[in-house]
Structure formats: C-alpha cells, structure tokens
Amino acid sequence: MQHARSSRRRTSSAAATQAFAAAVAGESPKFARNERLPSTPGSSSASPQPAASNNPLASCSSREQKTNEYTIVNTASTMRVLNVLRHWLTKHPLDFHRDPKLKEMVLELLQDMLVNGHLIATEHKAAVTIIKQLETNEVEEKNAELQLILHPPPAPDVTLDQIAVSDVAEQMTLIDHKLFCALYSEELILQGWMKPGRDDLAPNVAGISRRFNEVN
Structure with a gap:
C-alpha cells in the first residue's frame, strides 16, 4: 500500500x-515521438500495428x-x-x-x-x-539590517570634529545604498508611496523619502 x-x-x-x-x-503537452496515441471509443478503424520483431537485440x-x-x-x-x-x-x-x-x-x-x-x-x-x-527569509533579514543601520546603538561620546569628513560621507553613502538596494519593483507601481498606507504599499520608497528629508 x-x-x-x-x-x-x-x-x-x-x-x-x-x-x-x-x-x-x-x-x-505533446506525446513523445514513439508514444502511441490512445484509441477513442468511436473510432472506426484501428491504427496499424507494427510487426512484432523476433530479434531480441532490436527490441532491446x-x-x-x-x-x-x-x-x-x-x-x-x-x-x-x-x-x-x-x-x-x-x-x-x-x-x-x-x-x-x-x-x-x-x-x-x-x-x-x-x-x-x-x-x-x-x-x-x-x-x-x-x-x-x-x-531563508531574506526579506526579514534585510529589514532587520536596515533598522540597525537607521537606528544604530548609542555611540561613544565623540564630537563631530573628531570624525574625518571622508568617514561621515562614506557612512551616509552606505546608508543610501542599503536603502536603494532594499527597493522591490512592486513598490514602484501605481505610485503607492503617494497614497494612504504608503508604509505598507511602498515601505522602502517611503524610507528613502524620509531619510532624504531628515538629512536635508
């Protein structure tokens, strides 16, 4: 069984x-080249049958x-x-x-x-x-990574003049890059980011817009 x-x-x-x-x-779907089509109940003539071969090598x-x-x-x-x-x-x-x-x-x-x-x-x-x-739930992993980047843990007490300008520019570019890579094509359809509930329709587009406004 x-x-x-x-x-x-x-x-x-x-x-x-x-x-x-x-x-x-x-x-x-097509039948294989050597596969015989099934006969229908109403068919009047039978399809010709190939002659049986007595040669075992040919049959094999x-x-x-x-x-x-x-x-x-x-x-x-x-x-x-x-x-x-x-x-x-x-x-x-x-x-x-x-x-x-x-x-x-x-x-x-x-x-x-x-x-x-x-x-x-x-x-x-x-x-x-x-x-x-x-x-592997890559969507949730990406969301968790973005949240960590956008909301990092408290940093040690460091003033802005102690950080190199190139380091600041590098980190800002990295954040923008991560946000852009998180975009899905579905979010760009029908201007979902301009409609009510945009955080559900286009969460990553909304995140990029929010990030742009915060930085500027």
Missing part, C-alpha cells in the same frame, strides 16, 4: 512538472531509444520549471513572503522532485538551492 502511494505521488509530481513546463513554454535497442528520449524530454521540462522558479524567487521574493500558501506549495513540489530520485546532478543542485532560498 505504501509503495503504491509513493509511486502515485512520483507520477503525479512528474506530470505536474511537465504540465507546468508546457504552460511556461506556451505550448500544449528500441526500448533503450524510448528510454533515452523520455529522459531527454523529462530533463528539459524539469530544468525549465527550475529556471522559472529560480528567476521568480530572485526577481519577486515578496510573492513568496506575502503568500505562505504559495511558498508551501512550491516547497512541496521541489521536495517531491528530490524524493523522486530520477533527477540528474544539475537538477538536484538547482532544486536544493531554491529550497534553501525559500527557507
């Missing part, structure tokens, strides 16, 4: 991966060819899915930070792919890397 359930899970994961890859590519070669073709197609579709997920996570991490259900579903898909056991080394490495990225 457990073996059958595991087998169904692997089949479902592979089918989901290939369907996702086909959707990403803008194509409909045909099976190996089909296996190789399936492996190539499966590898291409799997890598396409992994590349889309990696690009999505890199460019739009807030999608996963704001939607725990989406994050959970993607993690489940990747873990199913790893459990499958048919991934090549490149696919396995890519899946593990994406899982680590998902499990």
Whole structure:
C-alpha cells in the first residue's frame, strides 16, 4: 500500500512538472515521438500495428531509444520549471513572503522532485538551492539590517570634529545604498508611496523619502 502511494505521488509530481513546463513554454503537452496515441471509443478503424520483431537485440535497442528520449524530454521540462522558479524567487521574493500558501506549495513540489530520485546532478543542485532560498527569509533579514543601520546603538561620546569628513560621507553613502538596494519593483507601481498606507504599499520608497528629508 505504501509503495503504491509513493509511486502515485512520483507520477503525479512528474506530470505536474511537465504540465507546468508546457504552460511556461506556451505550448500544449505533446506525446513523445514513439508514444502511441490512445484509441477513442468511436473510432472506426484501428491504427496499424507494427510487426512484432523476433530479434531480441532490436527490441532491446528500441526500448533503450524510448528510454533515452523520455529522459531527454523529462530533463528539459524539469530544468525549465527550475529556471522559472529560480528567476521568480530572485526577481519577486515578496510573492513568496506575502503568500505562505504559495511558498508551501512550491516547497512541496521541489521536495517531491528530490524524493523522486530520477533527477540528474544539475537538477538536484538547482532544486536544493531554491529550497534553501525559500527557507531563508531574506526579506526579514534585510529589514532587520536596515533598522540597525537607521537606528544604530548609542555611540561613544565623540564630537563631530573628531570624525574625518571622508568617514561621515562614506557612512551616509552606505546608508543610501542599503536603502536603494532594499527597493522591490512592486513598490514602484501605481505610485503607492503617494497614497494612504504608503508604509505598507511602498515601505522602502517611503524610507528613502524620509531619510532624504531628515538629512536635508
């Protein structure tokens, strides 16, 4: 019973991966070149059947060819899915930070792919890397780092004339750089920083504006 359930899970994961890859590519799923289309109940004529070969070497070669073709197609579709997920996570991490259900579903898909056991080394490495990225909450880490920079702990008693001008300029530039790097593309859409609730719609844009006004 457990073996059958595991087998169904692997089949479902592979089918989901290939369907996702086909959707990403803008194509409909295609049958493999040597895969026979299923017959319909209303078909009047049966498709011609290839003559059975009595040569065991030819039969073995045909099976190996089909296996190789399936492996190539499966590898291409799997890598396409992994590349889309990696690009999505890199460019739009807030999608996963704001939607725990989406994050959970993607993690489940990747873990199913790893459990499958048919991934090549490149696919396995890519899946593990994406899982680590998902499990590491970079958004909260960046926010914590910004808060530490903008609100540092009390400094020792030092007067301004004891600090080199170049050091002051360097620290001011570093803070502006960190604020700018924390921007997400979603914050720049529809001028969210000019609307009520801008600290939620565009927190980093609001932070840059606030910092500019404070310094000037």
